[in-house]
Amino acid sequence: MQKTIITVVGRDTVGIIAKVCTYLAGNQVNILDISQTIVDGFFNMMMVADMAGSQKTIPEIRHELHQIGEEIGCQIHVQHEDIFQMMHRI
Amino acid sequence: MVSIFEVNETNKMIEHENLDVRTITLGISLLDCISPDLAELRENIKMKILTAAKDLVAVGREIEGEFGIPIVNKRISVTPIALVGGAACRQPEDFVEIAKTLDECAKAVGVNFIGGYSALVSKSMTGADRLLIESIPRALALTDRVCSSVSLASTKTGINMDAVRLMGKIIKQAAEETKERDSLGCAKLVVFCNAPDDNPFMAGAFHGVTEGDLVINVGVSGPGVVKHALEACRDSDFELLCETIKRTAFKITRVGQLVAREASRRLGVPFGIVDLSLAPTPAIGDSVADILKEIGLEHPGAPGTTAALALLNDQVKKGGVMASSYVGGLSGAFIPVSEDQGMIEAVEAGALTLEKLEAMTCVCSVGLDMIAVPGDTSGETLSGIIADEMALGMVNAKTTAVRLIPAWGKKAGDLVEFGGLLGHAPVMPVNSFGCSRFVSRGGRIPAPIHSFKN
Numbered sequence: 001m002q003k004t005i006i007t008v009v010g011r012d013t014v015g016i017i018a019k020v021c022t023y024l025a026g027n028q029v030n031i032l033d034i035s036q037t038i039v040d041g042f043f044n045m046m047m048v049a050d051m052a053g054s055q056k057t058i059p060e061i062r063h064e065l066h067q068i069g070e071e072i073g074c075q076i077h078v079q080h081e082d083i084f085q086m087m088h089r090i
Numbered sequence: 091m092v093s094i095f096e097v098n099e100t101n102k103m104i105e106h107e108n109l110d111v112r113t114i115t116l117g118i119s120l121l122d123c124i125s126p127d128l129a130e131l132r133e134n135i136k137m138k139i140l141t142a143a144k145d146l147v148a149v150g151r152e153i154e155g156e157f158g159i160p161i162v163n164k165r166i167s168v169t170p171i172a173l174v175g176g177a178a179c180r181q182p183e184d185f186v187e188i189a190k191t192l193d194e195c196a197k198a199v200g201v202n203f204i205g206g207y208s209a210l211v212s213k214s215m216t217g218a219d220r221l222l223i224e225s226i227p228r229a230l231a232l233t234d235r236v237c238s239s240v241s242l243a244s245t246k247t248g249i250n251m252d253a254v255r256l257m258g259k260i261i262k263q264a265a266e267e268t269k270e271r272d273s274l275g276c277a278k279l280v281v282f283c284n285a286p287d288d289n290p291f292m293a294g295a296f297h298g299v300t301e302g303d304l305v306i307n308v309g310v311s312g313p314g315v316v317k318h319a320l321e322a323c324r325d326s327d328f329e330l331l332c333e334t335i336k337r338t339a340f341k342i343t344r345v346g347q348l349v350a351r352e353a354s355r356r357l358g359v360p361f362g363i364v365d366l367s368l369a370p371t372p373a374i375g376d377s378v379a380d381i382l383k384e385i386g387l388e389h390p391g392a393p394g395t396t397a398a399l400a401l402l403n404d405q406v407k408k409g410g411v412m413a414s415s416y417v418g419g420l421s422g423a424f425i426p427v428s429e430d431q432g433m434i435e436a437v438e439a440g441a442l443t444l445e446k447l448e449a450m451t452c453v454c455s456v457g458l459d460m461i462a463v464p465g466d467t468s469g470e471t472l473s474g475i476i477a478d479e480m481a482l483g484m485v486n487a488k489t490t491a492v493r494l495i496p497a498w499g500k501k502a503g504d505l506v507e508f509g510g511l512l513g514h515a516p517v518m519p520v521n522s523f524g525c526s527r528f529v530s531r532g533g534r535i536p537a538p539i540h541s542f543k544n
Contacts, residue, residue, distance in 0.1 A: 005092065005097055007094075007097055007098070007101060033091065035093075035094050036094075037094065044094065044098070046094040046097050048091065057155075057156075058155060058156045059152070059155030059156060062155060062158070077101060077158055078158070079156070079157055079158035080156045080157050081092065082157065082348055083100065083157040083158065083159060083345060083348060084092040084096055084097055084100055085092060086344040086345065086347065086348040087096075087100055087341045087344045087345060088092055088096040088099075088100075088341075089092075090412075
């Protein structure tokens with residue numbers, strides 16, 4: 001398992017999750033968990049995904065999702081889970 | 091599982107508060123390159139560095155891409171060249187040839203600095219040490235990426251005043267050799283007391299003789315993150331203030347530890363240390379001075395500055411030590427003038443003087459760093475300033491350093507511009523009373539009584 005955290009932040013519009021999930025499904029990235037809030041009209045989503053089955057590397061996925069983010073007016077980040085585990089867990 | 095709030099906190103630090111890993115520094119031993127033939131020695135050095143560091147920059151970028159954390163610099167430190175070149179070099183020009191080789195290697199592997207054009211002379215100088223020191227001004231003028239350091243003193247050996255006197259002259263020469271570039275050579279030259287073998291930060295990084303063949307050392311940063319965290323406790327007491335710095339330092343250092351571990355694994359090179367330093371850059375919001383202001387000072391240099399810096403330095407260490415398995419290098423807050431916009435403003439406002447900076451170096455990790463002084467400052471005066479700083483390090487058993495730039499043709503109040511990470515600096519006035527009889531006595535100042543611990 002290669003746990004990756006995908007965050008999407010931006011103005012709330014129709015189809016944000018659909019667009020991201022379609023891309024992930026097309027690249028064999030398995031979504032393990034989704035949490036989402038809306039603060040002041042801003043859409044804020046975090047996905048925990050497993051990239052072990054994907055042919056692509058994190059930097060490649062990161063680059064492509066970044067482009068999708070620009071299309072839908074959101075900022076999308078893709079990072080290995082370890083950076084958050086290290087910083088927030090002893 | 092991590093929460094959305096924790097993820098957002100981390101990403102806010104990276105995007106808005108300049109959280110980054112300041113440097114991954116690959117230490118390379120050149121002891122096995124030694125040859126009495128200069129051409130062969132240069133070839134050996136080239137082969138060793140190009141082989142050992144070929145993947146350094148690519149691996150750094152890979153880690154940046156995977157974890158989403160910027161790694162600002164990828165650098166190399168090598169065994170002090172006075173030791174490596176001693177058998178082959180007969181004159182200072184021979185050492186300059188080695189400097190050129192190091193510069194070529196740095197450019198070939200894509201690192202922005204290579205440190206270790208150094209001599210360790212805290213007690214006395216060998217002939218090779220002297221030749222290397224004499225070659226420094228020329229070497230720094232003819233290369234772009236080579237950094238030089240000289241260890242002049244230690245708590246165990248005392249202060250080598252012959253070398254202190256010599257370095258005053260050498261710094262002047264380095265300023266003259268690079269006078270067309272605002273004496274940039276001096277920005278790549280630092281002198282030390284109690285120099286650490288595993289410092290990943292430039293200009294003082296070298297791969298000490300106690301180190302193995304290869305090692306990965308990582309320098310963290312993050313003054314902007316500490317500053318933002320402190321904004322939330324503007325009216326709190328010292329307990330909460332210290333606790334906040336400590337918690338933040340822990341988080342910053344954990345990122346450094348992760349990067350160090352990953353770089354070590356991917357390069358197949360042992361992990362050495364994480365250097366817990368708050369290292370500023372000239373970028374807005376990446377300033378140690380701003381932290382001091384957030385703690386409650388109008389400007390760094392105001393009464394209370396030394397106390398504020400002391401607590402900051404201590405809390406950074408307390409938070410950082412638990413976050414990393416091995417801590418080393420300089421580890422503390424850096425207070426360079428030219429590389430910190432808040433420090434520059436403090437000097438320009440008249441709040442911060444050279445004497446106050448000297449006092450501040452008693453309680454933080456480095457010394458008089460990136461300070462421009464008038465171009466007509468004499469070599470003896472520079473040596474006097476160096477001797478004072480070495481004494482602080484020697485007596486307090488800590489690292490201190492001096493990186494002064496006697497900016498050629500400039501006087502107090504003028505501006506010097508180095509560009510990039512080195513920033514710009516207002517020229518600060520220097521006490522003009524003489525010290526030449528003191529400096530020219532010759533010999534060394536003995537080690538202090540409390541160094542005899544056996």
